[in-house]
Amino acid sequence: MKKTGLLASMLAALCISTAPSAQSQELYWATSGFFGPFNIQGLIPTFPQAKDITIPVSMWILKHPKGLVVFDTGNNVAISDGMDNCKKYWAAGNCDFLKPSQKRSDVIDAQLQKLGFKVDDVKVVISSHSHLDHAGNIGMFPKAIHIMQKKELYQGWWPEKFQGREPNGSFVLNDMNAARGYNFFEIEGDYDLFGDGSVKIISTPGHTLGHQSLKIKLPQTGTVILTQDAIWMQENADGYVAGLNYSVKDWTDSANKLKMMRDIEGAKLLFAHDAPQFDKMGNRWHK
Numbered sequence: 001m002k003k004t005g006l007l008a009s010m011l012a013a014l015c016i017s018t019a020p021s022a023q024s025q026e027l028y029w030a031t032s033g034f035f036g037p038f039n040i041q042g043l044i045p046t047f048p049q050a051k052d053i054t055i056p057v058s059m060w061i062l063k064h065p066k067g068l069v070v071f072d073t074g075n076n077v078a079i080s081d082g083m084d085n086c087k088k089y090w091a092a093g094n095c096d097f098l099k100p101s102q103k104r105s106d107v108i109d110a111q112l113q114k115l116g117f118k119v120d121d122v123k124v125v126i127s128s129h130s131h132l133d134h135a136g137n138i139g140m141f142p143k144a145i146h147i148m149q150k151k152e153l154y155q156g157w158w159p160e161k162f163q164g165r166e167p168n169g170s171f172v173l174n175d176m177n178a179a180r181g182y183n184f185f186e187i188e189g190d191y192d193l194f195g196d197g198s199v200k201i202i203s204t205p206g207h208t209l210g211h212q213s214l215k216i217k218l219p220q221t222g223t224v225i226l227t228q229d230a231i232w233m234q235e236n237a238d239g240y241v242a243g244l245n246y247s248v249k250d251w252t253d254s255a256n257k258l259k260m261m262r263d264i265e266g267a268k269l270l271f272a273h274d275a276p277q278f279d280k281m282g283n284r285w286h287k
Ligand SMILES: [Zn+2]
Pocket: 131, 133, 134, 229, 272, 273
């Protein structure tokens, strides 16, 4: 082989070895059971007509060459398999309104197992925020690095009174307490998770004080944004403001920011609680 040929093949090998980060990641969309049916106006008071909806409780598993990531851990395992169990762990009012259908096999550890992983394989757990349907099982991941906005940790352990504390609110102290001694990476603002631009945490406050979303570059699907509760469902993206906000102004700014990313970059918005979207794209891998 000529020297130039050797050099070319060495360069090619180098390119191959630095390329896989963004190009080989895969994303699985799971749900921690469903909520409902209930009137959409109970969640989105601005929606003009009553209609019954049943919604998923989205959790995401990301396989990246640098490690396995879970984005949101769903409802606590204790509320699985029926109303009696729910009312032993959550406030009865939350069980009666949300009507969770979670089975034990829907819980994040069982979802990981179905895909061939164990909870201890997970390197990073990112929680969008500290509500009961998003950070319910952070306690299951003692070995992971947990990433939350610093403000959200404060709010998770001591929510504003108007946002509701137990027994009536959406923050469950025992969910947070289970992870109190864990390794938290407390961030403020946006963060490039693996330093290669393939996974970005985007600060999207408003629903709660320190809510965050995740932007992922998938090799075939393109850029997706996992909005979680920055935009609950299509109706919010259509302009109907969600209820339960820490700040309506911040919520609106965050929703607009994600919609601008959709319009400027061509990113696809994947919502936390949108049934038609989950029907089409849930329970499978996206490359
Ligand atoms: Zn939610």
